[in-house]
Amino acid sequence: MLWYVVKLIVLLPLIGALIWGSLKLMQKMQARYGGPQQGARSVRVVETTMLSPTLKLAVLEFHGRQILVSASRNGLVRLAEVPVPESGE
Numbered sequence: 118m119l120w121y122v123v124k125l126i127v128l129l130p131l132i133g134a135l136i137w138g139s140l141k142l143m144q145k146m147q148a149r150y151g152g153p154q155q156g157a158r159s160v161r162v163v164e165t166t167m168l169s170p171t172l173k174l175a176v177l178e179f180h181g182r183q184i185l186v187s188a189s190r191n192g193l194v195r196l197a198e199v200p201v202p203e204s205g206e
Contacts, residue, residue, distance in 0.1 A: 159179060159180060160177055161178040161179075162175060162176075162177055162178075163176040163178050163183065164176045171189055171190055172187065172188070172189050173187070173188040174186070174187055174188075174196075175188055178201060181200060182198055182199065182200060183198070183200070183201055183202075184197070184198045185197040
């Protein structure tokens with residue numbers, strides 16, 4: 118019984134330290150390799166409007182298209198999609 122308690126006292130902090138270390142390593146790796154580099158984003162939020170406390174409209178620009186979406190507690194719903202207008206208009 119004493120051997121079990123000694124193993125528990127030694128191994129429990131060791132397992133906790135391994136979990137903490139893996140979480141810190143994951144955060145560091147995500148910061149380094151996780152997301153797209155600055156300027157390489159494929160989605161851009163053009164405009165947002167709150168319709169109610171639980172409903173928001175947003176215009177997103179994605180690969181040369183502007184997409185109107187509704188964001189609510191249930192998720193996103195695509196409402197309309199048009200090509201990006203030329204800047205000369």
